[in-house]
Amino acid sequence: MFQQLRLVSHHLCPYVQRAVITAGKLGIPYERINIDLSAKPDWFLAISPTGKVPLLQVTRAGGSEHVLFESAPIAEFLNDIGGGEMLAADPVDRAAQRAWIEFASGTLAEIAGLYAAPTYEAFDAKTSAISARLRQVEAVVGDVWFWGDRFTLVDAAFGPLFRYLDLFERRLDLRLMDDLPKVAAWRARLAADPVVASAVAADYPQRLETFMLARGTELSRRLEAVAA
Numbered sequence: 001m002f003q004q005l006r007l008v009s010h011h012l013c014p015y016v017q018r019a020v021i022t023a024g025k026l027g028i029p030y031e032r033i034n035i036d037l038s039a040k041p042d043w044f045l046a047i048s049p050t051g052k053v054p055l056l057q058v059t060r061a062g063g064s065e066h067v068l069f070e071s072a073p074i075a076e077f078l079n080d081i082g083g084g085e086m087l088a089a090d091p092v093d094r095a096a097q098r099a100w101i102e103f104a105s106g107t108l109a110e111i112a113g114l115y116a117a118p119t120y121e122a123f124d125a126k127t128s129a130i131s132a133r134l135r136q137v138e139a140v141v142g143d144v145w146f147w148g149d150r151f152t153l154v155d156a157a158f159g160p161l162f163r164y165l166d167l168f169e170r171r172l173d174l175r176l177m178d179d180l181p182k183v184a185a186w187r188a189r190l191a192a193d194p195v196v197a198s199a200v201a202a203d204y205p206q207r208l209e210t211f212m213l214a215r216g217t218e219l220s221r222r223l224e225a226v227a228a
Contacts (some may be wrong), residue, residue, distance in 0.1 A: 002058060002059065002060055002061065002081065003059045003060060003061050003063070004031070004057075004058075004059040005023075005028065005029070005030035005031070005056060005057070005058055005059075006030065006031045006032075006033065006056070006057040006059075007019055007020070007023075007030050007031065007032045007033070007054055007055075007056055007057075008033055008035060008044060008048075008053055008054065008055040008056070008057065009032050009033060009034045009035070009053055009054060010034055010035060010036075010037050010053050011034055011200070011201060011204065011207055012204070012207055012208055012211060013037075013053050013054065014108055014160035014161060014163070014164075015052075015053070015054055015071035015105075015108075015160075016053050016054040016071070017156075017159065017160035017199040017200060018054075018071045018074075018075050018153075018156045018157050018159075018160065019054045019056065019071060019074045019075055019078060020032070020199040021155075021156040021159055021160075021195055021196055021199050022075045022078045022079060022082075022086060022153065022156050023078050023082075024195035024198065024199065025082075025086065025151060025156070025195050026078060026079065026082030026083065026085070026086070027082070028078055028081065028082050030056075035053070037053070047067050048067070048069060049069055050069055050070070052069070054069075054071055054074055055067060055068070055069050056068040056069075056074045056077070058077075072098075072101060072102075072105075075101075075153050075156060075157075076153070079153060085150070086150075086151065086152050086153045086156070087152060087153055088147070088152070093147075097147060097152055097153060097154050100140075100146065100154045100157075101153055101154055101157045103133070103136075103137075104154070104157035104158050104161055105157070106133070107130065107133045107134075107161055108160075108161055110126055110129045110130050110133060111126075111130060111161065111164050113126045113129075114126035114127060114130065114219065115164075115212055115215060115217060115219045116215065116217055117217055117218045117219065118217055118218060119218055120218055122218065123217075123218040123219065127174070127176070130176055131176050134176055134177055134180055134183055135180065137158075137180075137183050138180040138181075138182050138183045141182050141183055141186050142186075143182075144189070145186070145189070146158065146186065151193075155190060155196075156196075158186075158190065159190045159193075159196040159199070160199070162187045162190060162191065163200070163204070163208070164208075165177070165187075166191075166205070167205065167208055167209060167212070170205075171209065171223055171226055172219075172222055172223070172226065209223065213227075
């Protein structure tokens, strides 16, 4: 049905990672190309309605070409062509899973607010907001994956999120889930999963820290202090 799938990506984008994890779990072949979001190529701007990644270029077997954008529809498209195993069949469960995917996106937005926070007070407020959201996850997360024994698109959405917490813990000893044993165990399973782990390059931690250091924010100053 599909001749080629080409995923337009960026080294650090957590939303791209959702598509990479989904394709990997379903065994869907694709080409991945990374672009520089600070100097977006003209060909990308010509086809992207939002100027954001991920972007999935789909070539059908007949030769027609299509562009899909936004991470949730791309992940659902990959799930659909891969057999539909990563979303529940029951309409209520399926809607609930989509809601938790949105919750993951909202948590990523809070994390972005944390690393953009200009002051200690703003940083502290974002830390509290992220902790509160993680406590909500603690109340519902399953014993293996988020939705029980099956890896779903919810897991694919949260896996990239925890990479930020890895940096915060490793470099700043900022620990947001010491009192959340279920989330901590789920996070560890995600980190150990080969598909989740391979969604980023080996130099991802260094790239992420470099990105954070360059922002001139409260987080940047804290990272600079521990590096001195």
